Amino acid sequence: MEQKNTIKEEIAKLIEVQKLDSEKFDLESQIEACPIKIEELDQLLELKKTHMLKSEEELKKLQVFKGEKETEMMAREEKIAKHKTDLYLIKSNKEYSALQQEIKSIEADVSLLEEEIIDCFDKIEEAQKIKDTAKAVFETEEKKIKEEKKSIQENKDQLMVKVDELEAKRKGLISKVDPSVLARYERLSKKKGKSALAKLSGGFCGGCNMQLRPQVVNDVQIQKDLVFCENCARILYVEE
Numbered sequence: 001m002e003q004k005n006t007i008k009e010e011i012a013k014l015i016e017v018q019k020l021d022s023e024k025f026d027l028e029s030q031i032e033a034c035p036i037k038i039e040e041l042d043q044l045l046e047l048k049k050t051h052m053l054k055s056e057e058e059l060k061k062l063q064v065f066k067g068e069k070e071t072e073m074m075a076r077e078e079k080i081a082k083h084k085t086d087l088y089l090i091k092s093n094k095e096y097s098a099l100q101q102e103i104k105s106i107e108a109d110v111s112l113l114e115e116e117i118i119d120c121f122d123k124i125e126e127a128q129k130i131k132d133t134a135k136a137v138f139e140t141e142e143k144k145i146k147e148e149k150k151s152i153q154e155n156k157d158q159l160m161v162k163v164d165e166l167e168a169k170r171k172g173l174i175s176k177v178d179p180s181v182l183a184r185y186e187r188l189s190k191k192k193g194k195s196a197l198a199k200l201s202g203g204f205c206g207g208c209n210m211q212l213r214p215q216v217v218n219d220v221q222i223q224k225d226l227v228f229c230e231n232c233a234r235i236l237y238v239e240e
């Protein structure tokens with residue numbers, strides 16, 4: 001034979017349900033935060049990667065530039081060598097001194113190029129250091145973030161198991177609550193978020209802090225029927 005719960009018993013069960021719902025709400029917030037944390041970590045890693053790729057590019061650019069200068073210098077050195085051979089073949093003094101002048105001018109170019117190439121060596125050495133550091137930072141970070149993501153995922157899995165457990169517990173609990181009382185609770189909790197129940201506290205609603213009429217306070221204390229806050233509509237209860 002089914003025995004009907006008293007209002008007091010119904011409320012005691014609803015308090016339990018609300019406790020589970022509140023726990024579930026917290027767990028779900030934690031679960032929702034997981035992909036956001038993972039995304040933040042991915043973005044952080046992407047930044048390190050961009051820095052690494054940029055430093056690689058910078059190094060490559062310097063190496064290409066140095067190669068070009070070396071080619072240029074070699075071409076000029078060849079020209080000098082050729083002109084020096086040509087000097088032997090020249091008959092007129094005027095032509096001879098003109099060619100000597102030309103050689104001097106090319107030699108000045110070569111000397112400038114040499115300076116530029118030496119400068120490149122320093123810059124390349126510096127860029128190489130920056131690139132090596134950026135690569136090491138990226139690799140360390142990549143490893144660390146991989147671990148962190150794994151632990152976030154594991155934590156999320158555990159939280160989801162806990163949510164399932166709470167849901168099973170809740171199912172068992174609500175099967176013993178009067179369906180019409182439960183329906184009111186569900187409607188309210190959907191609207192109010194975490195709390196559909198509010199404790200009476202010194203004549204005030206514990207949900208919205210409004211002062212209640214003496215008659216309402218009295219009705220809550222009698223526990224003959226469900227009583228709702230006239231302001232926020234939460235189900236009011238007294239703690240024994």
Ligand SMILES: [Zn+2]
Nearest residue numbers: 205208229232
């Ligand atoms: Zn209220």
